[in-house]
Amino acid sequence: MxxxxxxxxxxxxxxxxxxxxxxxxxxxxxxxxxxxxxxxxxxxxxxxxxxxxxxxxxxxxxxxxxxxxxxxxxxxxxxGESLKTETVIPAQTPKAEAPVASVAEAPIPEAAVEPAKPAPAPPVASLQPVSIDTTGQAKPHATPAVRLFARELGIDLYKIAKGTGRKGRILKEDIKSYVKQTLNTAPQGGTVGIPAIPAVDFTQFGEIETLPLSKIKRLTGQNLTRVWLNLPMVTHHDEADITDLEDFRKSINSENKENKLTGLIFITKALATVMKQFPQFNASLSADAGSLIFKKYCHIGIAVDTPNGLVVPVLRDVDKKSIFELSSELAELSEKARAGKLKPTDMQGGCMTISSLGGIGGTAFTPIVNAPEVAILGITRAKMQPVWDGKQFVPRLILPLDLSYDHRVIDGAEAARFMVTLSKLLSDIRRFML
CATH class of the missing domain: 2.40.50.100 (RNA polymerase II/Efflux pump adaptor protein, barrel-sandwich hybrid domain)
Incomplete structure (x- = not known):
């Protein structure tokens, strides 16, 4: 052997x-x-x-x-005798993994780490009360610091029957275990403190078919719900005149038959340029929301629609690469995403995300921030519109833009200035050289 x-x-x-x-x-x-x-x-x-x-x-x-x-x-x-042997499959072989991502969804959460199994809820047992409240119910046995911790999380200590501390004292670990269990056992569609949507027997109305959601869609839904409940989000809508940009793109493509450029690549490059001017958009809040972490790199996630759900591969160092380099990388990542061959590392490290519906349609939407990022740019279909140039109406290609952002980090004035700068950059491609 x-x-x-x-x-x-x-x-x-x-x-x-x-x-x-x-x-x-x-x-x-x-x-x-x-x-x-x-x-x-x-x-x-x-x-x-x-x-x-x-x-x-x-x-x-x-x-x-x-x-x-x-x-x-x-x-x-x-x-086989004719082939050389190895004792272990190389950890970093390019073809050693072929993951199909989830995401977020929303875009999906940054790390692909399996959630820890929640500790079982403390058993229901009678407390050794230190006092009785006005209703005659025993008050939870906990220190002031633990009570403060519970209030910050919005947890009712009466729902934790008995703690694991001495004489049934409730500890912070008991509160964390309760939160984990509640999140994992909450009814589908319901969240902590919010009543779940009641179940309906649809068979009474006619024939139905029930199909399970893919794991990617289930996890994406959980992540989006978590973001929606934790982030105070605002969406700013604007437009950019991309007539000249589109003419330039078509002329480049007519000269370069192999690597066709898309409008999305120019938007990605422009976004990286503007993020340098507004560094608060290239940042994340610390876990305690007490400080802001500024990133010295610029990686941009691109939401890709796949048969298994929405995934967000990340283009790295967008500010340092040419339009043609980015175009080749995005084409490769998109192909891997649709074929289900993205690695978890291909979807990590994003600083900001672009969600484009331009190839489908629409005039505006509200994309959900892909936390821990603080902003996401939405794009819908550009269309020709009459624009007054001071003397007459002229046809111009107008691109709708939607910026959702975390209001704890970015205020409305900053978002407006960010979008105005981005629109100017897309309207006049000469600004790319500045």
Missing amino acids: SDLIEIKVPDLGGATEVEVVEVLIKPGDSIAPEQTLAVMESDKATMDLPSTQAGTIVEVKVKVGDKISQGHIIALFKP
Whole structure:
């Protein structure tokens, strides 16, 4: 058995644990290089595990439903004689993973980390009360600091029957466990403190069909709900005259047949330029919301519609790359997204997100901020409109723009100035050189 090779889980790109959703091999199977052996799923991605060489499967170490992490043994196999052997699948091999992302949604949350299992709620038991309230009910046994912590989270201590501290004292850990359990057990559509939408038996009205949501859409919905409830969001609407930009784009494409430029690439480049002038848009609030973290890099996420849901691959160092470099990278990321081959790292590190509906239609919408980012730019379809030039109406191509932002970080005046600057940049491409 000393000649057997272990097939192990490679680097998971930020995820600490994934679930085995499909096993495609069994003992005795012959495998070829790059053949998919198993499929794993994390919060934000589905990953294929390929073989690096040919051989014969001797033993399979996992089954569907197993929770595994980096380094876990998937199978043992005997390699082919003519091929060189390796003891572990390389962690950073470009084809070692092929995740299909979620997102957020909303865009989706930054890290693809499997949520921790919540601790079970403290058992219902009688308190050892320190006092009785006016209704005759025992007051929760907790220190003033813990009571303050509960008030900040909006938690009713009466709902925590007994703490894990001495003599049933409620601790901060008990409150955190209660919050985690409540979030994980809240009815679909309901949230903490908000009544859930009542269930309806639709069969009484006619024939129905029930299909489960994909994991990506479920997680995206959870993330969007969390953002909507935590961020005071405002949306600013504006327009940009992109007539000259579109003429320039068409002329470049007529000269360059291989790498066609889209209007989205110019908008992405312009956005990076404006973010340098308004650094508060390239920032995030700290976890305690007490300070602002300014980023010295400029990575922009692009929301991509896929059969499995909305995902947000990230273009890195947009401010340092040419239009043609960005166009090639976006085309590659979009193709990987639609084919379900994005890695979790492809969707992390964004500073701001663009959500474009230009290829579909619409005149305006309110995109939800992809927290912990503080702003998101929405784009709808450009159309020709008559614009008064001082003497007459002339046809101009007008692009609607929608900026949603976290009002804790950005105020209305800053948002307006940001959009005016962006509109000017898109209206006159010569400003790109300034």
